[in-house]
Amino acid sequence: MERILAVLMLVVNRRRISAAELADKMEVSVRTVYRDIETLCQAGFPIVAYQGAGGGFAVMEGYRLDRNALTFEEITSVISALKGMTKTLDDTRLGTTLEKYTSLLTDKEKETARFWQERLVIDMNPWGADGAMKRKVALIREALQREVTLRFAYTSNNRVTTDREVEPMTLLLKGAAWYLYAYCPLRGDFRMFRLSRMTQVVVTDHPFERREHASLEEKDLEQMWNSGSRTVTMVLRFAPEARARAEEFFGMEEGQSGEDGYLTVVQTYPEDEWVYGFLLSFGDQVEILEPERLRVLIWDRAERICKMYGK
Numbered sequence: 001m002e003r004i005l006a007v008l009m010l011v012v013n014r015r016r017i018s019a020a021e022l023a024d025k026m027e028v029s030v031r032t033v034y035r036d037i038e039t040l041c042q043a044g045f046p047i048v049a050y051q052g053a054g055g056g057f058a059v060m061e062g063y064r065l066d067r068n069a070l071t072f073e074e075i076t077s078v079i080s081a082l083k084g085m086t087k088t089l090d091d092t093r094l095g096t097t098l099e100k101y102t103s104l105l106t107d108k109e110k111e112t113a114r115f116w117q118e119r120l121v122i123d124m125n126p127w128g129a130d131g132a133m134k135r136k137v138a139l140i141r142e143a144l145q146r147e148v149t150l151r152f153a154y155t156s157n158n159r160v161t162t163d164r165e166v167e168p169m170t171l172l173l174k175g176a177a178w179y180l181y182a183y184c185p186l187r188g189d190f191r192m193f194r195l196s197r198m199t200q201v202v203v204t205d206h207p208f209e210r211r212e213h214a215s216l217e218e219k220d221l222e223q224m225w226n227s228g229s230r231t232v233t234m235v236l237r238f239a240p241e242a243r244a245r246a247e248e249f250f251g252m253e254e255g256q257s258g259e260d261g262y263l264t265v266v267q268t269y270p271e272d273e274w275v276y277g278f279l280l281s282f283g284d285q286v287e288i289l290e291p292e293r294l295r296v297l298i299w300d301r302a303e304r305i306c307k308m309y310g311k
Contacts, residue, residue, distance in 0.1 A: 003028070005070075005078060007036045011047055011057050018056035027144070027170055029215030075104055076113045083117075133178065136195050140180055143168045143203045147210065150182070152201040154193055158273055162186065165204065166193070169214045183211055190214070232271040235290040238263045242285035264289070276301065 003026060010017055010025065022033045037057060041047055046060035082098045105113055143150045151165045166182035169190070173179075178195040238246040240261035247255075247263070255265035269275050271294075279286060279298055288295045 004036045004039055005074075007033065008040055008045060011037075011040075012059055016050065016054070016056045016058045022057070023215075024210070032215065070104065072105070072109055072112070075101055076116060079113065080117060133195060136198060136201050137171065137178060139201050139203050140168060140171050140195075144171060146203070147207055149204045149206045149208055150180075150201065151204055152193075152198045155197045155199075164193075165206075166191070167208045167211070169210070183214070230271045231268050232275065232291065232294060233266065233268045234275075234288060234294060236265050236267070236279075237287045237289055238265070238282070239285040242282050245282075246286075280305075 007022060007026060010022060019030045019033045019037075023030045026033065037047055037049075048058055048060055050056055050058065079098065079101050082101065102110070140150065149165050150168050151163070153161055154164050155161045164184060164186055166180075166184045168180055168182045170181040171178070172181055172192075180193045180195060180198070182191060182193060183189070184191040236246075238255075243261065243263045246265065250265055250267060254267075255263045257263055276298065279288065279294075280301060288298060
């Protein structure tokens with residue numbers, strides 16, 4: 001909803017704006033822009049499309065966006081989301097946008113909004129976060145705005161570090177972690193880079209043209225999650241002592257509870273060093289029921305740990 005409202009604000013505040021420019025500013029595909037415009041038209045906003053050179057989208061002449069176009073709930077939802085983003089991103093424009101939305105509320109509505117905002121706080125920063133992640137995010141956003149490449153050292157799950165210079169496409173916050181979706185000439189394809197594994201980040205002066213089919217839709221995320229690396233479907237049985245941690249990670253709705261207090265969950269993940277370390281971190285409080293191959297692998301690693309400490 002926030003993206004659609006941002007599209008509306010751009011169209012309202014500009015005399016005329018093209019689909020390509022909207023897509024660039026919102027970091028989505030042109031197809032997504034057309035869907036957003038259609039959604040706004042269905043909601044009653046008179047947006048007109050002009051064809052040919054100098055064409056684009058514009059609001060019907062004489063129309064102005066006013067307070068009545070947005071409900072109290074819509075405004076407060078946007079304000080809560082913007083407050084969360086402001087804590088994460090060092091961007092004065094977010095603060096300005098937050099002030100604009102807040103100004104749409106009456107004094108009485110502001111009091112009501114404060115009541116609900118005290119009950120819903122969005123903070124996208126991890127616990128104990130310092131300024132390092134904010135600096136990385138700021139550098140990546142600069143490269144995205146200038147359409148220049150980024151250079152950095154990247155460490156994979158297998159602890160192999162390589163130097164990369166990539167064409168940044170999208171900055172993504174998903175699952176409490178920041179990612180950069182970019183075209184990587186070293187691999188000759190689009191790749192997803194986790195910011196926590198990036199060091200020595202530098203914004204270059206090397207311009208590039210945004211590639212076609214570079215939009216990052218939800219279905220693309222699922223495809224990337226389930227492709228590229230080998231996945232493993234695990235049947236895990238957690239002891240009662242580890243149940244709270246397992247429910248926190250997987251969600252309380254996942255899994256089957258036994259009368260003995262044990263929790264059994266079935267999950268599919270890319271099989272890599274992260275998964276092995278995650279399972280080992282539970283010690284004897286999780287048993288891998290399936291697959292047998294993974295049981296043997298974790299047993300072998302646990303045996304090596306025992307030998308190391310048994311010297």
